Amino acid sequence: MLHPDVAVFGGCAGGREQFHGLGSMYCRGAAAIILTYDVTNWQSLVELEERFLSLTDTANHDCIYALVGNKADLTDSKAHLCQDSDGLPEDRTECEEARTEPHVLSASPTPPASPTSLSDMLLHKQVAREDAVALYGRILRYKGLDEKSSLPADKMCFETSAKTGYNVDVLFETLFDLAVPAILRKRQENQASPTVDLEDWRQVSGKRGKSSCC
Numbered sequence: 001m002l003h004p005d006v007a008v009f010g011g012c013a014g015g016r017e018q019f020h021g022l023g024s025m026y027c028r029g030a031a032a033i034i035l036t037y038d039v040t041n042w043q044s045l046v047e048l049e050e051r052f053l054s055l056t057d058t059a060n061h062d063c064i065y066a067l068v069g070n071k072a073d074l075t076d077s078k079a080h081l082c083q084d085s086d087g088l089p090e091d092r093t094e095c096e097e098a099r100t101e102p103h104v105l106s107a108s109p110t111p112p113a114s115p116t117s118l119s120d121m122l123l124h125k126q127v128a129r130e131d132a133v134a135l136y137g138r139i140l141r142y143k144g145l146d147e148k149s150s151l152p153a154d155k156m157c158f159e160t161s162a163k164t165g166y167n168v169d170v171l172f173e174t175l176f177d178l179a180v181p182a183i184l185r186k187r188q189e190n191q192a193s194p195t196v197d198l199e200d201w202r203q204v205s206g207k208r209g210k211s212s213c214c
Contacts, residue, residue, distance in 0.1 A: 025058070027055060027056055027058055027059050028058040028059070029058070030056075030059040030060060030063055031062075031179045031182050031183045031186070032063060032064040032065075032175055032176075032178070032179040033063055033064070033065050033066070035052065035065065035066070035067050035139070036069075037068070037069055037127060038069070038071050038127075039069040039070065039071055039074070039075055039126065039127050039159060040071055040074055040124070040125065040126055040127075041126060041127075042126040044127075045127050045131060045132070048067075048135070049135060049139075053139065053142060056143070060182075060186075062182060064175065064178050064179050064182070065136070065139055065140075065156065066171065066175055067135060067136050067139070067153075067156060067157045067158070068157075068158045068159075068160055069127055069132055069157075069158070069160070070159075070161065070162055071161060071162075071163075072160055072166055072167070073164045073166060074122065075123055075124070075125035076122070076125075076159065076166075077122065079159070079160075079161045079164060079167075129157065132153075132157045133153040133154070133157055136157055137153065155174070156174075158170070158171045158174075
């Protein structure tokens, strides 16, 4: 589950039109925002800047931004690794075979198919990492943040695969390591700030009014 102080937006997301108006409410007071695009779809990166960036105006002034390119398994052979129970990468082919039923030997076995290299199966990558880094810089300038004192792009730009789990743990571990201290600090400040009970204030105000009456 995501922390309630973390908001996620993605370009080319299904149903975005009907929920677009709720975006600013969704990230109000957010300590971290994940902006997600599709590495095989240039338009998804464009929409992050043109449609979704303005929705972050209600986030905290010290909000952390992570730029995430998903579907890396379609363009990068390294992303064809899934995570085993120990968190270590396994070969994607072995993972798929483990999820299928055992093969039953036939009296007339089917001849093996001609081998296909993994590179032949990969799609063209439309969004280069340099494009994401450039957008991250524009995000900082849009938010009025100093690029020199802000988190570097090479630490906050990720390429992941929701299908194989590639880099997903790295993304959230990095994000929460950075965001949680800010969240705790904000809560401590809110607890330390005095609050006024209006009912108590009315009672005290009323007593003072009666005592000063002639």
